[in-house]
Amino acid sequence: MSIDTTPTRTARTAAPARRPGTRRQVGRKRGEGQWALGYREPLNANEQSKKDDDPLNVRARIINIYAKGGFDSIDPGDLRGRFRWMGLYTQRKPGIDGGRTATLEPHELDDTHFMMRIRIDGGALTTEQLRVIAKISNDFARGSADITDRQNIQLHWIRIEDVPEIWNRLADVGLDTTEACGDCPRVVIGSPVAGISADEIINGQSAVDEIKARYIGSPEFSNLPRKFKTSISGDPGQDVVPELNDISFVGVDHPEHGPGFDLWVGGGLSTNPMLAQRLGAWVPLAEVPDVWAGVTRIFRDYGYRRLRNRARLKFLVADWGTEKFRQVLEDEYLQRKLIDGPAPETPVSTRDHVGVHRQHDGNHYVGFSTPAGRVSGDILTRAAEIAEAHGSRRLRTTPMQKLLVLDVAEDEVQGLIADFAGLGLSADPKSWQRSVLACTGIEFCKLAIVETKAQAVRVADELEQRLGSLDNPITVHINGCPNSCARIQTADIGLKGQLVPGAGGNQVPGYQVHLGGGLGLDAGFGRKLRGHKVTADELPDYVERVAKAYLADRQDGERFAQ
Numbered sequence: 164m165s166i167d168t169t170p171t172r173t174a175r176t177a178a179p180a181r182r183p184g185t186r187r188q189v190g191r192k193r194g195e196g197q198w199a200l201g202y203r204e205p206l207n208a209n210e211q212s213k214k215d216d217d218p219l220n221v222r223a224r225i226i227n228i229y230a231k232g233g234f235d236s237i238d239p240g241d242l243r244g245r246f247r248w249m250g251l252y253t254q255r256k257p258g259i260d261g262g263r264t265a266t267l268e269p270h271e272l273d274d275t276h277f278m279m280r281i282r283i284d285g286g287a288l289t290t291e292q293l294r295v296i297a298k299i300s301n302d303f304a305r306g307s308a309d310i311t312d313r314q315n316i317q318l319h320w321i322r323i324e325d326v327p328e329i330w331n332r333l334a335d336v337g338l339d340t341t342e343a344c345g346d347c348p349r350v351v352i353g354s355p356v357a358g359i360s361a362d363e364i365i366n367g368q369s370a371v372d373e374i375k376a377r378y379i380g381s382p383e384f385s386n387l388p389r390k391f392k393t394s395i396s397g398d399p400g401q402d403v404v405p406e407l408n409d410i411s412f413v414g415v416d417h418p419e420h421g422p423g424f425d426l427w428v429g430g431g432l433s434t435n436p437m438l439a440q441r442l443g444a445w446v447p448l449a450e451v452p453d454v455w456a457g458v459t460r461i462f463r464d465y466g467y468r469r470l471r472n473r474a475r476l477k478f479l480v481a482d483w484g485t486e487k488f489r490q491v492l493e494d495e496y497l498q499r500k501l502i503d504g505p506a507p508e509t510p511v512s513t514r515d516h517v518g519v520h521r522q523h524d525g526n527h528y529v530g531f532s533t534p535a536g537r538v539s540g541d542i543l544t545r546a547a548e549i550a551e552a553h554g555s556r557r558l559r560t561t562p563m564q565k566l567l568v569l570d571v572a573e574d575e576v577q578g579l580i581a582d583f584a585g586l587g588l589s590a591d592p593k594s595w596q597r598s599v600l601a602c603t604g605i606e607f608c609k610l611a612i613v614e615t616k617a618q619a620v621r622v623a624d625e626l627e628q629r630l631g632s633l634d635n636p637i638t639v640h641i642n643g644c645p646n647s648c649a650r651i652q653t654a655d656i657g658l659k660g661q662l663v664p665g666a667g668g669n670q671v672p673g674y675q676v677h678l679g680g681g682l683g684l685d686a687g688f689g690r691k692l693r694g695h696k697v698t699a700d701e702l703p704d705y706v707e708r709v710a711k712a713y714l715a716d717r718q719d720g721e722r723f724a725q
C-alpha cells in the first residue's frame with residue numbers, strides 16, 4: 164500500500180506562519196533550544212525552572228512543607244511554576260476586573276486559594292470515584308466542580324493545607340492530579356464510549372490506561388518543551404477532537420490488518436493554530452504506548468524550547484513536514500518501519516454522545532448536557548446516587564463538557580433521565596444549550612478579561628427563547644481571553660474575550676468574533692472578522708443576528724461552516 168499523507172482535512176488548515184529569510188533564519192542560526200542538536204543554552208525562565216529542579220519533586224514539598232506552613236511558606240518558583248505539574252494553579256483574586264488583568268503583576272492577581280484539576284484519563288469514572296470527587300468538592304472546594312473540555316474535573320477554592328488529604332482520598336480510589344497541567348503529558352483524552360459503543364471501530368481504553376501507568380509521573384517526560392496533549396479514540400464519530408491534539412490515535416479499519424489507529428501529530432490552537440497531520444501510518448492497539456512514547460521523545464529532544472510561543476509540537480511538524488517526522492520516528496526512536504495505513508472516514512461533525520444510545524451488549528448509555536460544564540459537589544453526589552439507583556456503576560466525562568451514564572437497562576432509561584432532569588442535566592437539551600462551550604473565565608482564571616460560564620448559559624437561554632432549537636445546531640464557544648481553552652477557532656461562532664469599545668467609547672468587557680470554524684467534515688479555523696467586536700451585554704443580540712442571517716441564506720441542509 165502506498166503512503167497517503169494527504170491531510171483528511173485540508174480546508175483552511177493554517178500552517179504556522181513564517182517570514183522566509185527573516186526570523187526563521189535567525190532562529191536557526193541561534194538554534195531553537197532543541198536538546199538533540201545541542202542547543203541547551205540560554206534558557207528562558209520556564210526552562211531554567213525545570214532545569215533547577217524536576218517539577219515532580221514539588222509533590223513532596225507540598226506534603227512536607229507547604230501544607231504545614233500555609234500559603235506564605237510557598238516558594239514563588241514552585242507556586243507559579245512547578246505547582247502546575249501537580250494540577251494546581253492559584254486562582255484569581257476576587258474583585259479584580261478584566262481591565263486590570265494586563266496591568267498587574269502575576270502575584271497581584273494571585274488568590275491564596277487554588278484551582279485543582281483532577282485528571283480523568285479517558286473520562287472513565289466509577290460511581291464510587293465520582294462520589295469521592297463530589298465529597299472533596301463539598302469538604303474542601305466550597306462545592307465547586309467544572310467538567311472541562313479535556314474530560315477533567317476542576318475544583319476551586321482549594322487551600323494548600325488540604326491538598327495532602329485530598330490526594331489521599333483521590334489515591335484511595337485510583338485518581339490523582341499528577342501532570343494535569345505543566346510542560347508534560349496532560350490527561351489522555353479517550354472515547355467516552357470506549358468498549359461499549361455498538362459501532363466502535365476499536366476500543367482504545369487499554370492504551371489510555373497503559374500510557375498513564377507507564378509514563379505519567381515519570382521523570383522521563385516531566386520536562387517537555389511545553390504541554391503535550393493526547394487523544395485516543397476508536398469511535399467513528401471522532402469524539403475526542405483529534406484534530407487539536409499534539410498526538411492522536413484515530414480509529415481506522417485496515418484492509419489487511421484489521422482495526423487499529425491512524426497516527427496524527429501536531430494539532431493545536433492558540434498561537435498559529437494547526438490541525439493535526441496524518442503520518443500515513445497504521446498502529447495496532449498493542450503498539451500505541453510505544454509509538455506514543457516515540458513521538459513524545461521526539462518532542463522532548465527536538466522540540467523548540469527557546470521561545471515559549473514556538474514550543475508546541477506543531478511548529479516542529481510544520482518545519483519538518485510529515486515525511487521527515489515519520490522517518491525520524493521510525494529510524495531514531497522505534498528502530499523499525501511503521502505499517503502504511505488508510506485515512507479514517509471523516510465524520511460530518513464531532514460526536515457529543517448526548518441522548519440515549521444502545522451499547523453493543525444491549526444495555527444503553529445516556530449522555531447528559533451540562534450548563535457549559537458547570538456542576539457542583541451536590542450535583543455530582545446525586546448523579547452517582549441516581550446512576551446506582553438505576554443499575555449503573557460507570558460514568559464518563561466528555562471533551563464536550565457532557566456527562567454519560569453507562570450500562571443502563573432499557574426499562575431504567577426513562578427513570579434515569581427524569582431523575583437527572585431534576586439536577587438540571589438534560590438528555591434532550593435544547594440545541595443552543597447543547598452546543599455552547601465555555602472556559603473557566605474571569606471567575607477563577609488569572610488570565611481572563613471577561614466572564615464566560617454565566618455568559619454561555621445566558622446566550623443559550625436567550626437564543627432558545629428567541630429562535631427555538633435548530634435542526635443544524637450552531638456551536639458557540641466562549642473564551643475569557645485571547646488563549647483558546649474553549650477551542651474558539653473551531654466553533655461556528657467563536658468568541659475571544661477582550662476589552663472592546665462600549666457605547667460611550669470607553670473600554671468594556673466583550674469579545675472579538677471568529678466565524679465559520681469547525682471540526683469533522685468542516686474542519687478548519689474560523690475567520691476573525693475585522694470590526695466584529697461585540698460587548699458582553701450585546702452578545703445575545705449579535706448571535707441572534709448572525710443566526711438569522713445563516714437561517715435566511717442557507718441552502719437545503721447547509722451547515723453553518725460550509
Ligand code: SF4
Pocket residue numbers: 602603604605608609610611612642643644645646647648649
Ligand atoms: Fe483562562 Fe483564557 Fe484559558 Fe479561559 S481561555 S481558561 S480565560 S487562559
